[in-house]
Amino acid sequence: MHKIYFDHAATTSTRKEVVDIMLPYFTESFGNPSSVYEIARKNKQAVDEARQKTADLLGADFNEIYFTSGGTESDNWAIKGVAESYKSKGNHIITSAIEHHAVLHTCQYLESKGYEVTYLPVDEYGQVNPEDVRKAIKDTTILISIMYANNEIGTIQPIEEIGRIAKERGVLFHTDAVQAMGHIPIDVKKANVDLLSFSGHKFHGPKGIGALYIRKGVRIKPLLHGGAQERNRRAGTENVPGIVGLAAALELAIRDMEENNKKMLELRDYIIRGITERIEHVKLNGHPTKRLPNNINFTFDFIEGESLLLLLDSKGIYCSSGSACTSGSLDPSHVLLAIGLPHERAHGSLRITLGDENTKEEADYLLEVLPSVVQRLRDMSPLYEEFKRKNK
Amino acid sequence: MHKIYFDHAATTSTRKEVVDIMLPYFTESFGNPSSVYEIARKNKQAVDEARQKTADLLGADFNEIYFTSGGTESDNWAIKGVAESYKSKGNHIITSAIEHHAVLHTCQYLESKGYEVTYLPVDEYGQVNPEDVRKAIKDTTILISIMYANNEIGTIQPIEEIGRIAKERGVLFHTDAVQAMGHIPIDVKKANVDLLSFSGHKFHGPKGIGALYIRKGVRIKPLLHGGAQERNRRAGTENVPGIVGLAAALELAIRDMEENNKKMLELRDYIIRGITERIEHVKLNGHPTKRLPNNINFTFDFIEGESLLLLLDSKGIYCSSGSACTSGSLDPSHVLLAIGLPHERAHGSLRITLGDENTKEEADYLLEVLPSVVQRLRDMSPLYEEFKRKNK
Amino acid sequence: MYSEKVMDHFMNPRNMGEIENASGVGVVGNPKCGDIMKIYLDIEDGIIKDVKFKTFGCGAAVATSSMATELVKGKTIEEALKVTNKAVMEALDGLPPVKVHCSVLAEEAIHAALWDYAQKNGIEIEGLKPPVDHDDHHHDIHEDDE
Amino acid sequence: MYSEKVMDHFMNPRNMGEIENASGVGVVGNPKCGDIMKIYLDIEDGIIKDVKFKTFGCGAAVATSSMATELVKGKTIEEALKVTNKAVMEALDGLPPVKVHCSVLAEEAIHAALWDYAQKNGIEIEGLKPPVDHDDHHHDIHEDDE
Ligand SMILES: Cc1ncc(COP(=O)(O)O)c(C=O)c1O
Numbered sequence A, B: 001m002h003k004i005y006f007d008h009a010a011t012t013s014t015r016k017e018v019v020d021i022m023l024p025y026f027t028e029s030f031g032n033p034s035s036v037y038e039i040a041r042k043n044k045q046a047v048d049e050a051r052q053k054t055a056d057l058l059g060a061d062f063n064e065i066y067f068t069s070g071g072t073e074s075d076n077w078a079i080k081g082v083a084e085s086y087k088s089k090g091n092h093i094i095t096s097a098i099e100h101h102a103v104l105h106t107c108q109y110l111e112s113k114g115y116e117v118t119y120l121p122v123d124e125y126g127q128v129n130p131e132d133v134r135k136a137i138k139d140t141t142i143l144i145s146i147m148y149a150n151n152e153i154g155t156i157q158p159i160e161e162i163g164r165i166a167k168e169r170g171v172l173f174h175t176d177a178v179q180a181m182g183h184i185p186i187d188v189k190k191a192n193v194d195l196l197s198f199s200g201h202k203f204h205g206p207k208g209i210g211a212l213y214i215r216k217g218v219r220i221k222p223l224l225h226g227g228a229q230e231r232n233r234r235a236g237t238e239n240v241p242g243i244v245g246l247a248a249a250l251e252l253a254i255r256d257m258e259e260n261n262k263k264m265l266e267l268r269d270y271i272i273r274g275i276t277e278r279i280e281h282v283k284l285n286g287h288p289t290k291r292l293p294n295n296i297n298f299t300f301d302f303i304e305g306e307s308l309l310l311l312l313d314s315k316g317i318y319c320s321s322g323s324a325c326t327s328g329s330l331d332p333s334h335v336l337l338a339i340g341l342p343h344e345r346a347h348g349s350l351r352i353t354l355g356d357e358n359t360k361e362e363a364d365y366l367l368e369v370l371p372s373v374v375q376r377l378r379d380m381s382p383l384y385e386e387f388k389r390k391n392k
Numbered sequence C, D: 001m002y003s004e005k006v007m008d009h010f011m012n013p014r015n016m017g018e019i020e021n022a023s024g025v026g027v028v029g030n031p032k033c034g035d036i037m038k039i040y041l042d043i044e045d046g047i048i049k050d051v052k053f054k055t056f057g058c059g060a061a062v063a064t065s066s067m068a069t070e071l072v073k074g075k076t077i078e079e080a081l082k083v084t085n086k087a088v089m090e091a092l093d094g095l096p097p098v099k100v101h102c103s104v105l106a107e108e109a110i111h112a113a114l115w116d117y118a119q120k121n122g123i124e125i126e127g128l129k130p131p132v133d134h135d136d137h138h139h140d141i142h143e144d145d146e
């Protein structure tokens, strides 16, 4: 049976080359970078090189890159750390309704601590209107956090513009770039961001490692207290293999980005066309053009997403419905609700996220299998029964 | 030249067998455990198995083990999470003066948030007196956090007794077992602890992964908000290779503990005797018997630790002076000050921490090199010059 | 995640379909929550001669519908009333904690269809309560954190 | 961490030792902070004919002592006064930020020895200030976090 992985937004495999680069840091060069002796100094150097490489790839400075345990920690740190540092200035935070839970739940937590949070709406394509950001800024606003690209529907936000407004108004701007990093070009200076989160495993790097870009001059309280690592800002023995792996994976992702994106864009649009042509009662979610080159998200009316995933799974096709990270919850995706889908249609979404290894043959197989799978679930659905009765 | 690693308390290499167990989870079995399809379910199962194994090794239940990014996160989470959950009950925390910075700095942070912290003193061997704990408990006490074994001087605390007192008085008890785990037998039930932190890289597991044992019934707020991972308590895509590696390393460490400890105890006492016999003006820091089997810590009068490390490094011997994690600071070790050493003597400490791969030959080489290295620094030292003048 | 039994009933659902002029029809659930179950009963002489279901929902919703119909098929009304959500779950070798509510829904769907049958026939079935509204039904998977 | 030059001066310190009946001796630093530097000067006709040091401290403390003695040896008092901590650091190809204070200490030790020489000989050296007390000297490596 085919085994087709179409869930690259959930996580990716660590590239073989990346694992090879990491390996010596587990067994031979295992020293603690904070120690003074030779083998440890070598590891300090490896961490420094990874930091420099990462900084260069983002247009940042060496001292502006801080390694964390992943996108979630980066988001939590950025938001809580800035909120705490600037609370004498104000208590208002602006974010969007379609952020990842790592941002949303952090903001909700801060609300319980006396902060005020504005959750900006998005349009039907999932875009935040920069003018809404401008209008939401008050004297007490200390942080704006708007994601670079959405993990479910792939919509890319007007980050530069929002950043420009934030700068004009002297408000710090954080962006969750977990889905964008390694997938579309990012330059922190051009993007006008003060803080930027990303996570290794979304671009063929290892899991359990991420980073936060913190522009020089931004004050931020630590989230993890302890040792003096990461210039006293993020305690904990450095995950050397992870750090080295993250930088290597990012370098490769950015090196191959243009070529991969060209291929994925073609495949993406081929699948979108294929689904639209072959299946009735479907809707493409997200922006038609301002979307990640690897993201496809459809709603199939009358059916529920998990069932669809399970049937596709039985055919060897791995996709997701809403964010994999949120599957512990039974609520339909807050992102799909925010773009205006009613609950039952939000339940019936399918996300297909491509990787560079996906082929046209795989797309064809999906397009062959999907119509019958959808039909099978519709035949089982009392909602479809009702729809047919009404439209007889 | 010999290359002798005597700094196992700073970090350890990841065992080859452990790396082999981790490897497939990077490249082949890379799915996100939160997804529903086949390859992801396999990873969910791998994480569950690692959780069960870890729980069994500690005498805990499956649902009481939570994976984190390391000892620092576990300590931060335990203390901040409990402090927040129980703040309606009280605001008082009891800890010791010799905790790792991951605990101390977290407690200091909580002080800045209105909590009251008692830092219990220790005796000259670095032990907390359980009676001091009892006396420190007040109506407002919500948490006691005392480390299992100290990272610098190796002293093992009377955890069971402290736990019994905590239980009697209905106060939660957290222990930082980062140095103890995998090195001495630990059973969370016998130890009477409610929360227990540990970190993979201290027992030949990978860096960037740790765990927190949370007894069933203990309320704790999340430190990282976001997805529903770890039963809604610790968000972030699971570091599957890390989790699998942590459990495997712990299993091996505990399997081989008795044999390794027998060997290390002998070597430890051989080195302690050797140093005491060969070098004047030295003092063994820590408890003579209630100490980790792999820990040796000496103060060499009139000289400074970093110089000593560098000279030993030049001879291929890797040790530490105070905790490697605190080397970003130039203050002498708070642990050595707490056991009563004056500043200049605290600066002159050497920590040798053994691993199972260390041999008697290596110990002999150390004992051959160390006296001349110490003498060389003393000959350079104005403090030694003064001492000699006074004692002529 | 799911037991083999659950997967089997999801992949090969028993009694899927409709019954024309059914003796009783019950619909429970709510598209908002992502599950709707519709049960059709064909009852003759107090015996469930046939039963069919249609379900909009997750794998567990389909599997519990399928299993519930299997468990009541050929049974008397009294026996069918005793088919609890626990019985459905056990017959499926268990469900993940977040999916337990599906088995509750399956039990309720059977009851709702029986209620409809009773209403249509002006009879009273001992121990059967009118169907509840699921609009405010919550899926709470948090546990003792707070 | 350290440059090759620093390591060279640490491993092979120049001018380590004492001078009996030195023209001037300076001691700076504090055992509490982990560094003490003692400089011995042999001055003849306003020229530093010989210089020795003893140091209790880290690798950088030893290396900066060694380099500072090299830089002042054979120099006039006026030239020696111009040997700043920056000059010492540059001659060593730099120091890690947390170790910059060692170079400051080395400069101060030379100054203290010159001061002692001046005091003993009842002369005044233009631009030389009396040694400062280092008891309240802090090593702050935090930066713009707050
Ligand atoms: C947009 C976005 N933000 C944050 C995260 C969290 O990253 P991680 O799971 O690596 O902590 C994810 C993915 O899970 C994501 O897609």
Ligand SMILES: Cc1ncc(COP(=O)(O)O)c(C=O)c1O
Pocket (backbone or CB within 6 Å): A235, A236, A237, A238, B009, B069, B070, B071, B072, B073, B075, B100, B102, B147, B149, B150, B151, B176, B178, B179, B199, B200, B201, B210, B325
């Ligand atoms: C006693 C103790 N607690 C906590 C830690 C922190 O662990 P980690 O560096 O893995 O976060 C360490 C080691 O660094 C330690 O020795």
